[in-house]
Amino acid sequence: MPTELKGANELRKALKKFAPDLAKETNAELVGFLKPIVKKARGYLPSNDEMPSGFVKHEVKTAKFPMYDATEARRGIGYKLTPTKPNRQGWSSTVSIHNKTAGGAIFETAGRKSGVSGRFSPKMPGSFSGSGKLVGRAMFKAYDEDQGKAKAAIIKALEKAAIKFARGK
Amino acid sequence: MMSNLLVSLVAQFKGQKAFNQAESATDKLSKKVNKLGKALGIALGGAAIVKFAKDSIKAFAAEEKSVKMLSNTLNNLGMGKQADQIYSYIDALQMATGVADDDLRPAFQKLATAGLNAADAQSVLALALNVSAGSGKDLDSVSSALAKAVGGNTGALSKLGIGLSKSELKTMSLNEIMLKLSATYKNSAAKAAETFSGKMAKLSVAIGTAKESIGKGLIDGLMLATGATDIADLQTKIVNLGTTLASVFVATGNLIHDNWSLIKQLGIALIATFTAAKVYAGVAALISIINKLKAAYVALRTVSFAAAVATAAAINPVAAIAAAGVLVATIIAGNIALDKFNKTREEAEKPFKVPNFNGLTGVDYGDAKRLEGLKIAAAKAQMKAAKEALKQKQLNKIFDLNYIQLYAALQGKLTDEEKNRVELQLALLDENVKAADYLSKKLADTQGQTSMLSQFLRTLPDAKNPFESWGDYLKTIELEAKRIGAMSFNTPSNTSNGAISSLGLYGPQGGLGAGVIAGVNPTINVTVELDGQAVGGAIRDSQINDSLSGSFSQTNRFGNKQGTIAI
Numbered sequence: 001m002p003t004e005l006k007g008a009n010e011l012r013k014a015l016k017k018f019a020p021d022l023a024k025e026t027n028a029e030l031v032g033f034l035k036p037i038v039k040k041a042r043g044y045l046p047s048n049d050e051m052p053s054g055f056v057k058h059e060v061k062t063a064k065f066p067m068y069d070a071t072e073a074r075r076g077i078g079y080k081l082t083p084t085k086p087n088r089q090g091w092s093s094t095v096s097i098h099n100k101t102a103g104g105a106i107f108e109t110a111g112r113k114s115g116v117s118g119r120f121s122p123k124m125p126g127s128f129s130g131s132g133k134l135v136g137r138a139m140f141k142a143y144d145e146d147q148g149k150a151k152a153a154i155i156k157a158l159e160k161a162a163i164k165f166a167r168g169k
Numbered sequence: 170m171m172s173n174l175l176v177s178l179v180a181q182f183k184g185q186k187a188f189n190q191a192e193s194a195t196d197k198l199s200k201k202v203n204k205l206g207k208a209l210g211i212a213l214g215g216a217a218i219v220k221f222a223k224d225s226i227k228a229f230a231a232e233e234k235s236v237k238m239l240s241n242t243l244n245n246l247g248m249g250k251q252a253d254q255i256y257s258y259i260d261a262l263q264m265a266t267g268v269a270d271d272d273l274r275p276a277f278q279k280l281a282t283a284g285l286n287a288a289d290a291q292s293v294l295a296l297a298l299n300v301s302a303g304s305g306k307d308l309d310s311v312s313s314a315l316a317k318a319v320g321g322n323t324g325a326l327s328k329l330g331i332g333l334s335k336s337e338l339k340t341m342s343l344n345e346i347m348l349k350l351s352a353t354y355k356n357s358a359a360k361a362a363e364t365f366s367g368k369m370a371k372l373s374v375a376i377g378t379a380k381e382s383i384g385k386g387l388i389d390g391l392m393l394a395t396g397a398t399d400i401a402d403l404q405t406k407i408v409n410l411g412t413t414l415a416s417v418f419v420a421t422g423n424l425i426h427d428n429w430s431l432i433k434q435l436g437i438a439l440i441a442t443f444t445a446a447k448v449y450a451g452v453a454a455l456i457s458i459i460n461k462l463k464a465a466y467v468a469l470r471t472v473s474f475a476a477a478v479a480t481a482a483a484i485n486p487v488a489a490i491a492a493a494g495v496l497v498a499t500i501i502a503g504n505i506a507l508d509k510f511n512k513t514r515e516e517a518e519k520p521f522k523v524p525n526f527n528g529l530t531g532v533d534y535g536d537a538k539r540l541e542g543l544k545i546a547a548a549k550a551q552m553k554a555a556k557e558a559l560k561q562k563q564l565n566k567i568f569d570l571n572y573i574q575l576y577a578a579l580q581g582k583l584t585d586e587e588k589n590r591v592e593l594q595l596a597l598l599d600e601n602v603k604a605a606d607y608l609s610k611k612l613a614d615t616q617g618q619t620s621m622l623s624q625f626l627r628t629l630p631d632a633k634n635p636f637e638s639w640g641d642y643l644k645t646i647e648l649e650a651k652r653i654g655a656m657s658f659n660t661p662s663n664t665s666n667g668a669i670s671s672l673g674l675y676g677p678q679g680g681l682g683a684g685v686i687a688g689v690n691p692t693i694n695v696t697v698e699l700d701g702q703a704v705g706g707a708i709r710d711s712q713i714n715d716s717l718s719g720s721f722s723q724t725n726r727f728g729n730k731q732g733t734i735a736i
Contacts, residue, residue, distance in 0.1 A: 001179070001707070003179055005181060019639075058300070093180045094181055095177075098174060099175075108174055134176060136174070139176060
């Protein structure tokens with residue numbers, strides 16, 4: 001579950017506008033906490049050789065099912081420091097990590113709901129980790145293994161930035 | 170398609186979208202509820218019952234009218250005392266045959282009017298029913314024809330086509346006609362009544378009768394309920410009822426209109442609370458609305474509805490019951506809603522931990538935020554003003570002569586350079602710096618190219634004159650001619666056979682004679698022959714031949730000069 005920080009988006013906007021140096025400093029700090037998770041998550045993505053051959057991207061595409069390409073999938077895992085659009089429940093993520101590519105997302109979640117059975121998901125390398133809806137093989141696993149340290153550090157960094165901004169530093 | 174896998178480390182609740190959706194959902198809900206209400210009003214509110222009641226009253230009205238008319242006729246014909254018996258007969262007849270009393274009464278009335286007494290009219294009516302059932306003609310036509318026949322006019326009977334010819338009708342008496350008809354159509358009505366359709370008709374008659382009775386009962390009931398002594402009184406009461414109901418509706422409408430914003434807020438607040446029940450901010454915002462609603466609700470409960478119901482009750486008890494029902498439902502719904510609000514607020518306040526984020530609510534931050542808001546508002550206003558000015562300018566353009574002329578010029582045939590110039594002028598008028606800059610550069614380039622061409626043409630070397638050497642050449646010829654002209658030759662005397670000079674033949678300028686060179690005396694003997702003959706003989710022979718062939722030749726002395734021949 002994300003932690004709600006009231007006014008976090010406004011703070012980031014205000015920092016960018018009125019204290020750009022502080023904004024840059026804060027961003028650098030946040031990036032420092034996020035990069036290790038992203039790097040770890042990318043590391044969990046298997047190479048093309050490890051994946052079922054039919055799922056790996058190849059020249060002749062026979063179906064509309066998304067294909068996996070290790071390079072693309074690695075590039076698809078990243079972080080975001082700007083607020084996302086509010087979802088249907090009205091929540092906007094201020095700081096988030098994502099797994100954007102279809103192939104990467106399939107590797108992340110295949111077999112999560114209906115179990116690792118059948119012809120496809122058992123062939124996926126790696127193992128699930130995480131809890132609740134945040135269960136996966138790569139990004140969610142990396143986030144789970146972080147044990148919330150990055151989250152706490154990010155909240156602390158934002159609070160620190162808010163205090164600095166309020167004091168006019 | 171982009172996947173939606175995301176780990177949100179820090180998030181914020183943006184209420185705006187949810188509230189908008191809530192508002193939209195409230196509106197939709199209210200519309201749907203309205204529709205549902207209408208649907209329920211029709212389906213469950215007794216639309217069918219209302220229709221039945223209406224039909225019953227209508228049937229009763231028609232019945233009453235028909236009875237009154239027959240009763241009046243019977244009275245006028247002196248059969249008033251037998252009226253009850255006649256009505257009973259008609260009722261029995263309708264139950265037996267399945268023909269409605271609404272049809273039987275006018276038929277009986279026609280027969281009675283034709284001069285038949287009650288007993289005869291009943292017999293003839295029975296006959297008419299048989300004929301009608303047997304022939305398929307409607308009872309009204311048959312009874313009319315029979316009534317006319319009673320009066321001595323049998324034409325209508327013949328037209329009916331019921332087995333009586335004109336000659337028969339003329340020779341037969343009324344009794345004979347009746348006997349024949351009763352023999353022909355004996356028991357037709359009874360048989361018809363035994364068929365399925367006859368039975369259905371009987372049922373229909375029974376329902377119709379029931380309707381008439383119910384209609385009578387309804388009207389009697391209404392009269393009793395309203396205390397009306399007659400229909401006119403009932404009419405007044407009904408009008409009053411309508412007025413009362415209208416006033417209740419108006420009061421309710423006003424109530425909703427006056428408190429619409431509160432009602433809307435209530436809907437939004439309810440949905441927002443359900444959507445984000447644990448959000449402290451949302452609940453905090455609701456508290457003020459709840460307080461407002463409480464006050465308004467009390468006012469609604471005590472003043473508006475109560476007043477409306479009291480008024481209704483004073484005028485009409487039925488309307489008061491309806492209004493009271495609405496009031497009760499409203500109070501219950503309102504109480505439930507208020508309880509829910511209070512519970513939600515308490516629940517939300519208890520477990521929710523307000524995040525320690527004081528930095529964001531400081532004075533400086535507030536000022537900065539406000540400043541930012543003001544800046545954005547100022548920028549927006551500036552942009553709006555600029556847009557309006559631009560629009561105004563565009564409108565002014567339409568009547569600006571400069572623009573008109575320039576646009577007219579652009580329509581004509583222009584060279585590229587001229588077109589550039591006109592466009593540049595337009596750009597300058599428009600104060601379009603970018604376009605003006607571009608066009609001026611383009612124009613300068615074009616001009617530069619023109620001047621370069623001019624320069625090139627100026628520096629081109631002269632073309633070589635092909636006739637340049639001709640002068641010298643002609644001068645040389647002239648000198649040579651002069652030299653030759655200066656030469657002299659000696660000409661000898663003419664000899665036999667004719668020298669050229671003696672012949673005096675015209676040759677080139679001066680002839681040979683002119684070419685005599687002084688000091689030179691050459692002797693040239695020339696013998697001229699044609700076809701082996703002397704020239705003179707040859708010419709003569711030729712002329713003779715021509716003349717003989719029809720083409721005359723003339724040989725004249727030319728200029729009286731000897732030896733000159735013109736052919």
